[in-house]
Amino acid sequence: MRELNLQFYFDIDLDDDNRIRHVFWADARSRVAWDSFADVLCFDTTYLTNKYDMPFAPFIGVNHHGQSILLGCGLLSSEDTDASVWLFESWLCCMSHRPPQGIVTYQCRAIKNVVEVVFPKARCLWHIMKKISENLHGYTQYKDMKRYLKFVVYESTNVDVFMSSWGNFISEYQLCNNVWLNKLFEERARWVPCYLKRFFWADMFTTQRSESMNAFFDGYINSMTCLQQFVHQFDNALQHKAELVCEVDFASLNKVIPCSSQSTIERRFQVEYTHAKFNEVQAEFRGKMNCAVNNFFVDRHTCRFNVMEESFRDGQTNHSN
Template sequence: MEDPADFDLDHISLFEEGSTSIPTNDNIMDILDSSVPAVGMSFDSAEDVRTFYREYGIKMGFGTRIQSSKKGKDNEIRYFMLVCSREGKYVFPLPSELMTLPTQTNECQARISVAKKDSKWYIMSVIYEHSHDLSPTKSRLFCGNRKISLSAKRTLDLNDDARVRVNKSFRSLVGAAGGYENLSFVECDVRNFLSQHRRALGKDGDGQTLLSHFSRMRELNRDFFFEIDIDDENHIRNVLWADARSRTACEHFGDIVSFDTTYLTNKYDMPFAPFVGVNHHGQSILLGCGLLSSEDTDTFIWLFKCWLRCMSYKAPFGIATDQCRAMKNVVAVVFPETRHKWCLWHIMKKIPEKLAANQDYKNMKHQMKVVVYESMTLVEFECNWEKFITSFGLTHNEWLTTIYEEL
């Protein structure tokens, strides 16, 4: 970080997306403490700015987050704003008399705005005042400030390998630090770290074993396909593979595909995601398999694109999945011409959860199954569904209405 006391900020512009005012030398404060943000401070990277303001927030007693950012013509971020975590106004959906906790946002205006000029990042404006009390002794535990040190991660990793329970590992770290007040994380962070770490297939040499196995399969049959997604630490995040039989089957029976992630492995708790079709005998056939580190949009996009490439870019006419919104968005992106339907098994599984509160639940459940499983044509289903909805007074049931409209 450089001292901007003598720096001429008149030459810094906020580009075409910038603010309505540009700071000048007249509003540059004398910096007595380099840990306090001031107009004109420069940094080598955006991450340096975020780290600096986060540490300042910990010292003063507030949390921080990014409130907005803007890109330049090169599609790279050129400007962003860091604000107090209590910025904004949140309207709680419940009436005040039913609220157990008050809202945590206070329309706080404390913030800094940062812009990039050439290869440097400069603080363009600063607001110091907060609209709430600060908590320097607790700020390390605010959501954006919690962080597990490298030494603590190493200890947790060793304890996990030795099958030490998470709560005992956390208490050992508390004892080594001299108390809870000296830790910058809580037990929930430890559990999240270990959960993510267990999913890394690079652990215990399993990643290398998997790669070696796939390589041997490729040597035995050149049509064996596999793709591996690796993170920044060279841990395997996601895997897709399909043998020659699956790729051939997809050419003949890949028109309609079912994709499900409800299967889990025991050791890593990673979703096992098979692509399944149906052959001319009505039998299920495997068209590809995946192991996923998470079930978010980016992961599904990676998996679906790899599978599409594996199947010679032959997209299915229809695909059935569970009611995952992330998956729905991905299907629209990767398979824009494919008809997306929800899996019937997942829908029927939710009947007890959605309809059990009704007095005539047992009869209602039976009648719904009759409508779904015994309607042979579209016209017959429409007629039976209308009778079912009307007879049980379910016209305004949000779940049934949503399902009908979506399908």
């Protein structure tokens, strides 16, 4: 593959008996993509382990259409710190030593240590929701607890709201002695979105990006795919992915989504943004119609009012700040 394209990059780590321990590779498209989208990296090795017991380790990013893109991947013979350091250093070398601003990964002390070594200036965001089942499934109210915990984590608009909601969650289910939750709370600045929202995460607050990329590879590779087949099928999957990107690129360049208002701001986004991102902007513009103002107060020095979002669900009108 290197002979076919000089920009194809690979690195192989061998043991003392000249046997493969770890492999990393990235095609030219991945390397070029990092030049434009070097903001946030998502890393997750929990998707697939092949018949050689080598976990599949993809590096995932996001492009200007909001699509998941592959930025290289590896096969590891182990998941210890040394193996992860080797993989991350190989990836960094491949990407011209340009580290990400932030990395989203699963809760793992070894990965945390590796990020601090290889990407010392990058922000690290843990995805802990995969651990809920493992740590809370033994409780009789597990389903309610999981739903409540997700609400606390993702619906807390600021730190004060999170602290209050977390306290209510712990009290409601009498979890003050749960070691896992207590440890999570101590390190809340690493995984609770409201602590990290001042940074740019490209809408990658969880490892859902890795999961969607893993779903993309389904039908091409599986746990029984041998290494030779793996490389071939992997290349086929990437080719299909590239075709999908070309299709949305073409649509964004040659078709126009009409504006939903007379706003010059919306019109500017219409010109500059891809269709996928402009649709998100339009959703925000439509959301302005649902704003209700109350508690208007004026005195000599102050003009204050409270803006609430009005929504209609299950026959009921609801207001939220």
